[in-house]
Amino acid sequence: MSKPISESTPPAQRPVRRWPDVSFRLVALLAALSVVALIVLVGWELYSGSRLAVAKFGPGFLVHSRWDPVSDEYGALPFIAGTLVSSLIALVIAVPLGVATALFLTEMAPVRLRQPVITVIELLAAVPSVIFGLWGIFVMIPFLRDHVFPVMQSVLGFLPFFRGPIYGVSMLAGGLIVAIMILPIITSVSREILRSVPNLQREAAYALGATHWEVIRIAVLSYARRGLFGAAVLGLGRALGETMAVTMVIGNRPDISLSLFAPGYTLASVIANEFAEATSDLYLNSLFELGLVLVVLTIAVNALAQLMLRTLAGPGTGKVN
């Protein structure tokens, strides 16, 4: 009979080594710190690179709408407005489209159809920005100019947003191209959110005699609304910083116009366009300050969205037993 386990002598074991623990902790800490350092560095560079402009224009930089390299006068307002308006247009188009696509994929599409559609959407995300821009210039702009915009003007012309001459390149075209580009992220995030809605919620609605649409409305969309709002915010983050394709279709004119048919300019576009030709120090500093404004704007919009998420969205998906 063998001895009880407590009396048997254990086989020789090597002593516990501590150094993997310590070194791993150090490596992980360094990785985490480097991210923080990177952000601080970017912030510092943007700040130090824009000091001349900040000193010369002060806070007026944000509200002046004159951008004139010849007389060395710079104001950021047209670019801030252009960035916000084009992103807003993109959201207005892409959020309903993306959420509806996600709903179709999770709630309606036959199982065999789902994966092909998802693959196509992912392909859309893989197309380089400049390709969208080219397509925008050669296909979308002429089509909008000749067929879509005139119809919109004749139908919605009573609104100030749809008046004025039509060039093709415009704020609306810029928003449209950004909408296409943020559609994949909004769709795939929304799809994940909708997939996370418990089936029990759907069944609860079905068992009450709800139709398919009613189930989607009371059990799926309302359960997922916080998450869907988050998907929209993610899309907005992308839209604010989108550069290449927008630059190619928005018209690049630093004017503020009520008409969406008029050309506009965004913060990202002007930096990309004019960086190489910024001859004077003040010009370069002003471009740096635009970069600073873009970063701050993006952070502010995200923070605002977080705040809205907490207060406006109401009771969320709390504990469900």
Place this chain on the structure above:
Amino acid sequence: MTVTLATSFSTAAQPAPPGGPIPPAAPGEPAAFDIRGFSLWYGTRQALHDVNITVPARRVTAIIGPSGCGKSTFLRALNRLHELTPGTRITGSLHLFGEDLYGPGVDPVVVRRRVGMVFQKSNPFPTMSIGENVLVGLRLNGVRDRNFLQERLEESLRLAALWDEVKDVLHRPGTSLSGGQQQRLCIARALAVQPEVLLMDEPCSALDPLATAKIEELIQILRERYTVVIVTHNMQQAARCSDRTAFFYMGKLIEYADTRDIFTKPANPQTEAYVSGRFG
């Protein structure tokens, strides 16, 4: 309001004091469900084999059996909820108060309004308040009359034995309640649309003994007005609160009799083995 509830049935109500003795099955009481030769497939897998059963109205019928025996499938077939699973197919007939629920042109949405359901886990809508949760079914049906909704809200919550606990917090989210309260809220939600039948799929399996006792007490009250079909894993529960018990095994209805008989003198040896705890 009691009047409205009672008139959902063709026969006169026979109110008994809550918790009183179980009245014997009255002869001539119409059958709620009349099910003949009912089989159900998930794809190629047959889940129910040729089930024949008559579920009496205004009685509690318990469905027992080991896991995977088809009892939940059977329950979900009663309000056509199984159709949410793609690839299901049925044969046979299923009548509710003489009406073929699977007949041509019968909308499953209408069937589910007549046959309410409570699930294993409580599932109140988390974005709705307690009051909204109860009334959501009526609102779906297009009821807008405020007074009527208010009356129905109170009545449904009283019927679910929840009114006294929540009457001052109706605006709070449904998910702020405890587990047992949430389950009673779900019962109130199902009752608010005045279904003819209430299906319960292991309604107490996620609850503690105290909450379970409350639900069982509630079932006793409900059986005065409603036809209740309850699936349960818990044989004591079936014995305590049902009038008739059906034992399912491997997708077949093995035995169906008065609850007393099933537990004291089962006719089938498999039933006896199961209720005496020898398998399952």
